[in-house]
């Protein structure tokens with residue numbers, strides 16, 4: 181008690197302590213100043229950080245950013261050779277030419293199909309429906325059979341080339357997007373990422389994989405594929421860009437700007453570009469897309 185009393189007295193009696201009297205008067209000002217400094221720092225940091233894109237950069241955007249550096253891939257455009265009809269109800273997911281016929285896989289639940297199409301007229305010569313639980317994706321010829329990916333069922337559907345009869349299933353892990361046959365030696369598959377997976381054409385076993393980069397940046401959303409003499413072409417989902425890829429390194433060696441094939445009015449009723457088929461006889465590509473009313477026979481030329 182005595183100590184308490186005496187100390188209270190002492191405090192009361194002692195002269196004002198300059199520090200303790202000034203501090204209570206100024207701390208709100210200092211707190212406000214500190215808050216202002218923090219706010220300024222946050223503002224400055226946000227300003228100096230690169231803007232976050234609303235979506236991953238498209239290959240064309242990355243290429244434009246790279247400019248003419250030694251790492252920059254070739255800039256190509258499409259030159260139209262001819263225009264053919266395409267079933268506007270075909271939600272194209274896979275496309276390739278074999279023996280003068282076009283083989284096409286179409287997607288969507290309840291609407292997926294496997295087709296043989298006349299490449300000149302767009303006439304559907306044969307068509308089988310895919311069971312409604314599957315959303316069909318990429319298509320390729322593998323070991324003499326047609327192999328059709330499914331989006332999320334983790335199995336490929338196998339058909340006889342001559343009769344389109346079901347001939348088994350091949351399991352895999354992850355999503356199925358695009359597929360092409362690399363000279364019959366191996367299959368190349370995409371899954372919506374930046375990865376190309378190489379698979380055994382008979383067993384579908386994984387033989388290896390490579391990540392695709394453009395000037396060091398990963399290129400994801402790789403979709404429909406076309407294997408052409410050891411080079412891989414992939415269109416990029418939700419863009420009009422087609423990439424030419426070196427499968428050994430994963431490096432993009434050219435970006436093909438395939439925009440402008442459809443008219444603005446046609447774009448209103450169609451989905452994205454998704455279909456590349458190489459014609460080895462004519463050295464041209466057939467390009468189409470989901471619900472596109474046309475197929476375009478094109479060559480890839482230097483961009484103007």
Ligand SMILES: [Ca+2]
Nearest residue numbers: 275405406456
């Ligand atoms: Ca293809």
